[in-house]
Amino acid sequence: MCDKGSMAQYTRVSGFVGLITLQNPPVNALSAAVRQGIVDMVERALSDPIVKSVVICGQNGNFCGGADIKEFGTNMSGPPLVPMIDAIEAANKPVVAAIEGSALGGGLELALGCHYRIAHSKARLGLPEVTLGLLPAAGGTQRLSRLIGVPAALNLITTGIHVTAAQALQLGIVDQVTDHNAVEVAVTFSLSVAGQSMDARRISTYPCPLPSDFDALFEGVMQKVRQSARGAIAPVACVQAVRAAATLPYTKGMEREQELMATLFTSGQARAQQYCFFAQRAVGRWRMPSGARWETSKPMPVHKAAVIGLGTMGRGITVALAQTGLSVVAVETQEKQLMEAKQAVSGMLERGAKRHGVAPMLDRISYSQNIQAVAEVDLVIEAVFEDMALKTEVFQQLSAVCKPGTLLCTNTSALDVDKLASEMPNPELVVGMHFFAPAHVMKLLEVVYGPRSSPQAVATAMQLGKKMGKVSVAVGNCRGFVGNRMLMPYLQQAFFLLEEGATPELVDRALEEFGFPMGVFRMSDLSGLDIGWRVRKRDELVEPDMASGQSARIRQGSRYSPLGDLLCEQGRFGQKTGQGWYRYDKPGSRVARSDPWLHSFLVEYRARHGLVPRSIDHQEVLERCLYALINEGFRILEDGIAAGPEDIDVIYVFGYGWPRHRGGPMFYASMVGLAKILERLEHYQQAHPDVPYLQPSSLLRRLVASDSPPIHRWREVIKKYQSQL
Numbered sequence: 081m082c083d084k085g086s087m088a089q090y091t092r093v094s095g096f097v098g099l100i101t102l103q104n105p106p107v108n109a110l111s112a113a114v115r116q117g118i119v120d121m122v123e124r125a126l127s128d129p130i131v132k133s134v135v136i137c138g139q140n141g142n143f144c145g146g147a148d149i150k151e152f153g154t155n156m157s158g159p160p161l162v163p164m165i166d167a168i169e170a171a172n173k174p175v176v177a178a179i180e181g182s183a184l185g186g187g188l189e190l191a192l193g194c195h196y197r198i199a200h201s202k203a204r205l206g207l208p209e210v211t212l213g214l215l216p217a218a219g220g221t222q223r224l225s226r227l228i229g230v231p232a233a234l235n236l237i238t239t240g241i242h243v244t245a246a247q248a249l250q251l252g253i254v255d256q257v258t259d260h261n262a263v264e265v266a267v268t269f270s271l272s273v274a275g276q277s278m279d280a281r282r283i284s285t286y287p288c289p290l291p292s293d294f295d296a297l298f299e300g301v302m303q304k305v306r307q308s309a310r311g312a313i314a315p316v317a318c319v320q321a322v323r324a325a326a327t328l329p330y331t332k333g334m335e336r337e338q339e340l341m342a343t344l345f346t347s348g349q350a351r352a353q354q355y356c357f358f359a360q361r362a363v364g365r366w367r368m369p370s371g372a373r374w375e376t377s378k379p380m381p382v383h384k385a386a387v388i389g390l391g392t393m394g395r396g397i398t399v400a401l402a403q404t405g406l407s408v409v410a411v412e413t414q415e416k417q418l419m420e421a422k423q424a425v426s427g428m429l430e431r432g433a434k435r436h437g438v439a440p441m442l443d444r445i446s447y448s449q450n451i452q453a454v455a456e457v458d459l460v461i462e463a464v465f466e467d468m469a470l471k472t473e474v475f476q477q478l479s480a481v482c483k484p485g486t487l488l489c490t491n492t493s494a495l496d497v498d499k500l501a502s503e504m505p506n507p508e509l510v511v512g513m514h515f516f517a518p519a520h521v522m523k524l525l526e527v528v529y530g531p532r533s534s535p536q537a538v539a540t541a542m543q544l545g546k547k548m549g550k551v552s553v554a555v556g557n558c559r560g561f562v563g564n565r566m567l568m569p570y571l572q573q574a575f576f577l578l579e580e581g582a583t584p585e586l587v588d589r590a591l592e593e594f595g596f597p598m599g600v601f602r603m604s605d606l607s608g609l610d611i612g613w614r615v616r617k618r619d620e621l622v623e624p625d626m627a628s629g630q631s632a633r634i635r636q637g638s639r640y641s642p643l644g645d646l647l648c649e650q651g652r653f654g655q656k657t658g659q660g661w662y663r664y665d666k667p668g669s670r671v672a673r674s675d676p677w678l679h680s681f682l683v684e685y686r687a688r689h690g691l692v693p694r695s696i697d698h699q700e701v702l703e704r705c706l707y708a709l710i711n712e713g714f715r716i717l718e719d720g721i722a723a724g725p726e727d728i729d730v731i732y733v734f735g736y737g738w739p740r741h742r743g744g745p746m747f748y749a750s751m752v753g754l755a756k757i758l759e760r761l762e763h764y765q766q767a768h769p770d771v772p773y774l775q776p777s778s779l780l781r782r783l784v785a786s787d788s789p790p791i792h793r794w795r796e797v798i799k800k801y802q803s804q805l
């Protein structure tokens with residue numbers, strides 16, 4: 081017997097079991113209609129005299145992805161979650177959760193309200209609300225702490241990690257793990273406990289086990305959380321909610337949980353993090369200015385791939401490819417470099433495999449000094465030294481060796497992908513796959529297409545990126561693509577601020593308090609000042625003669641700061657030389673210490689160039705560095721290099737350390753207010769007319785003139801703007 085139309089289907093199975101199936105594809109999120117369906121069907125099952133036990137499961141092998149995030153920010157209707165789950169827990173018949181696929185957030189909280197949880201071995205469980213700027217607010221902080229103890233609950237709730245079914249069993253979250261159909265196992269199990277009292281299975285009635293070092297534990301966790309949160313408020317509230325579970329009776333603890341959730345739910349941070357959630361999914365639905373789109377562009381199959389050049393990036397890319405299970409040919413012409421690379425790659429694979437409890441995939445890779453070895457692969461990623469002539473030569477060799485239709489991808493971070501393609505017999509098969517160091521760790525991948533790249537080539541690179549576990553963003557070819565192009569004005573403003581009186585410490589502190597893991601100068605020291613210097617030399621920006629006076633600080637008619645060049649001329653490349661913007665105990669150390677030499681160098685530099693230092697506050701640092709970066713973001717949207725603000729924001733959150741609780745540069749601009757951004761840019765441009773990057777972009781002006789529409793409507797304005805160009 082079944083009941084159609086509700087988003088929770090009710091069926092009586094095995095004669096006496098009421099089976100409630102959530103029906104809201106693709107993840108059975110707990111929308112208002114699903115919640116109503118659950119309330120109705122639980123009532124039905126409990127009042128059905130024939131029914132002895134109840135099983136709750138999700139349609140399509142997916143239990144429940146939690147509350148419906150799309151409902152946040154709307155007037156939420158339908159029955160609230162907490163009493164719905166309390167009613168299940170209070171039931172006088174056994175209620176068993178049959179967990180397949182995901183049980184996340186409100187989905188796991190629903191399962192914690194059940195008397196038993198049976199999970200399929202491939203299931204994933206967790207309370208990831210903190211990643212959405214929230215906390216588990218349907219009893220998760222109170223029930224999980226009582227079920228698995230405070231330390232384990234703190235770890236899951238403050239990190240939002242997903243655990244496997246095996247880990248959930250070990251933690252005590254689930255009662256059984258099965259390789260068979262979890263629903264069938266749950267139905268049989270539920271009958272085996274039918275008629276028994278469920279009093280001992282109501283988690284909210286459990287005492288919360290108190291760790292012996294209670295205060296020390298919470299102090300330690302709070303300190304760690306505050307440090308890693310970098311200004312995000314949700315992780316702190318999560319600790320406070322679990323503390324309530326450990327110190328208050330269930331009902332009081334629930335009140336505290338709701339209280340804390342109320343402070344988060346409407347916060348700008350929660351909106352920013354939920355925007356990131358959907359933006360991360362939106363970038364997968366790419367489109368090119370030609371009109372080609374993800375739905376209509378079929379990727380080519382890739383069974384075998386190759387990496388050319390096994391330096392730092394090539395090694396990371398080889399590891400990331402092998403971890404997908406693909407067979408990989410790794411080519412390095414220098415024997416010594418090849419041997420070292422083989423060792424490094426094997427080490428990275430073994431460490432990764434140990435961490436994830438899987439096989440290291442060493443046999444997936446074959447090494448060669450000969451480019452002929454890639455004749456049969458479907459896709460090649462070139463990662464040789466960043467030099468156009470060398471890359472062109474390698475690509476020409478590849479065009480001669482590879483079988484027809486092989487995709488040629490370059491890992492260049494700034495060179496002209498289309499120029500490279502133009503030298504090839506099949507330019508349509510050339511795209512950029514711009515990885516970020518370390519390539520087997522960093523999630524971001526910029527897939528760079530030129531006007532000659534075929535949609536099929538883009539689709540293939542995007543699909544491979546997803547397979548490698550990357551967040552892939554399709555962007556147009558231009559200098560620095562999206563990420564590095566926006567970094568130029570950001571870096572430039574940081575240099576100018578030093579000229580005008582700031583110190584690296586002050587600039588970095590402002591950016592780190594904003595939420596970046598590292599300020600611009602500590603980051604430069606980490607990546608190496610010589611990298612930027614090489615690029616500036618290639619762009620003929622580094623004048624050999626650093627005579628004092630105005631001309632030393634003008635290039636191509638615009639203001640220029642030679643500060644970075646001067647440091648490099650003295651061999652101060654950052655961590656690798658033990659000196660840069662900061663000093664380090666020895667080359668390679670990571671702890672940055674203020675350097676008196678650098679401070680006197682700045683004083684002397686300003687005097688030599690007639691610059692009078694002035695006091696600069698954090699607000700000015702943020703406005704100049706971030707608004708200049710954002711302004712370049714608008715230019716990128718004008719040029720159609722990025723299809724929408726989400727593309728830019730995902731790139732900055734996953735590749736450049738932009739704090740997720742600030743949403744990304746473009747989302748942040750919409751929160752600050754576009755009119756404010758424009759006004760500040762105009763203010764600074766007036767003060768610095770010789771800095772083109774401060775010239776407000778016409779799209780920004782256009783958006784402000786259209787009353788600053790909300791960010792989800794920018795694509796319309798951009799489309800209209802581009803059609804009028």
Ligand SMILES: C[C@H](O)[C@H](C)C(=O)SCCNC(=O)CCNC(=O)[C@H](O)C(C)(C)COP(=O)([O-])OP(=O)([O-])OC[C@H]1O[C@@H](n2cnc3c(N)ncnc32)[C@H](O)[C@@H]1OP(=O)([O-])[O-]
Binds near residue numbers: 146185187212217
């Ligand atoms: C009270 C309570 O305490 C609180 C307050 C909460 O419960 S807050 C909510 C907490 N829950 C979460 O944080 C889990 C979020 N979801 C995920 O982590 C993943 O989705 C997934 C479950 C691991 C599946 O991954 P996937 O890779 O297979 O597919 P997908 O591409 O990601 O998702 C497929 C499609 O489903 C959409 N979607 C996924 N989860 C959703 C959700 N919870 N609400 C609404 N839509 C959701 C997603 O936008 C995409 O849509 P579209 O792009 O196709 O239009």
